[in-house]
Amino acid sequence: MHGDHAPATSAGPAGPAEPSASGQSSFDRVIAGDGRIEPRDEMPDDYRKSLIRQISQHAHSEIIGMQPEGNWITRAPSLHRKAILMAKVQDEAGHGLYLYSAAETLGASREDMMQALLAGKARYSSIFNYPTPTWADIGAIGWLVDGAAICNQVPLCRASYGPYARAMIRICKEESFHQRQGFEILLTLSRGTPAQHELAQEAVNRWYAPSLMMFGPPDADSPNSAKSMAWKIKRFSNDELRQRFVDMLVPQAQALGLTLPDPDLRWNAERGHYDFGELDWSEFKAVLAGQGQCNVQRVEHRRRAHTEGAWVREAAMAHAAKKAARQQQSARGAA
Amino acid sequence: MTPQLVSATAPNGADHAAVPSSRQADMADMADMAEYLLWLGDDALVSAQRLGEWITNAPELEEDVALGNIGLDQLGQARALLSYAGELLGRNEDELAYFRDDVDFRCTHLVSLPRGDFADAVVRLLLVGAYSEQLYAALTTSADERLAGIAAKAIKEVRYHVEHAAGWAVRLGDGTDESHRRMQDALNRAWPYLDELFDPHPLTDHLDGIAVDPATLKEPALQRITAVLDEATLTVPATQRVAGGGRDGRPSEHLGPMLAVMQVLARAHPGASW
Ligand SMILES: [Fe+2]
């Protein structure tokens, strides 16, 4: 999953000072030559901060995204589906871990990033503030949300910052499994009993527009995008990626035997793309502003898990310290 | 005493003139075999279901991943065992998992206890793991080749689960005052349910060379457990056992509510595929 390219509300921790003139020109050369910036390379402070913001938002999205799907682990309707879902939610935890590590290479600390999330100061993808009332939502999330994430993330495999690009290569492979699994869930439901078909259609009706909004506001309203594109962190605009996603969805929806809920959706031979209707951005903004059905619940859940686990983390540190002290003592005794 | 497959009490080579026709014997054997597979499969399924409740609730992200892994292993074991039982009973794994009531499950009470805190999870993983480690090790030489195959895969997984639980037991037992107290409390809560795992049962006598007499697993499993508890500076509780009855259709009070959640969707759409 991926952030919404929302305006940042918190800057990352201060990195080192601006690079020297020679450092700056080597940075520019690498970017111009489509090369990779690595952790030890000099980089402009803005570039570093912008990356920390984007990568940590992305990591938080993976972690918060575990909840709407985790909601169905105990109720998955077959053992086969239960196993796939457990593995998927576990993959998302893994994605969060790789991404926090990538952000750490820029000088951010996992503890600070986590605290920002728990304090409600850090953003994560708004899509996870929508609820999963039915099993079909697990199919719709896999197909549409993981699907949109892939469209967003495949270009990030070529992002200019090496550790981020490498994390994305690994993550994208797994996301494409997730999308296929979501598609399969919907296909089985669509071809199942009338009640199951209805569940699938109803879930697609709810998730379609929010998944299109995952690409962020229209280009004209996306102030952060230009800079990210100049730095080759981002390579396609929000609207380009959204179009690509819609073009991919239409034939897949036909294969599923499900309807995409947009009366304006039609092939435009002139453009060679599907035209689609206006999205209701006021709803997107309301969810982004905290008024989605699950905004409060998602952060609260993470906060509770973190708080309930505090004694475990403290004990692990205390034990490690005791062990180190004992080893030191026995080493002294032996000397 | 080392764990062993149930051995025949009749002298070797004795002719069983009194046995019923071989067809009836086969059917009785099949029912016994299925019942035994349900013991093992239901323990694994119910453990996996409880671990599933941990995902997104673990004390750190690494542990969400680890508990998920262990749950997935257990779920895999459950599916192999229930599929096999299902073939003998003419039902599939999902019919057995989703369309049996609590009184038809054959799991022990320990695995169905409510999730509790992380100390409860660690303790249960250690106790059930130490039992399973002995069980599956012994079953690798079962005369039933398919069960032996399932055990050979499971034993590798379970060894890792016990290692994982032992690591946490030591860190938490010998960590802070609070973690020590929580671990000891969790151990005290779980301990009365431990004995049920090792209760002898007539069923295993009927499955000569195929099943394991649970009583023979007790000593080596307890050795493993107490070694970990020693290192963790925890005390073996002196509490008495409780009655159990999970193998005989007297499930814990907690199993019903757990199954109500697990089965709700499948039962709302009988006959549907997913
Ligand atoms: Fe992911």
Ligand SMILES: [Fe+2]
């Ligand atoms: Fe995913």
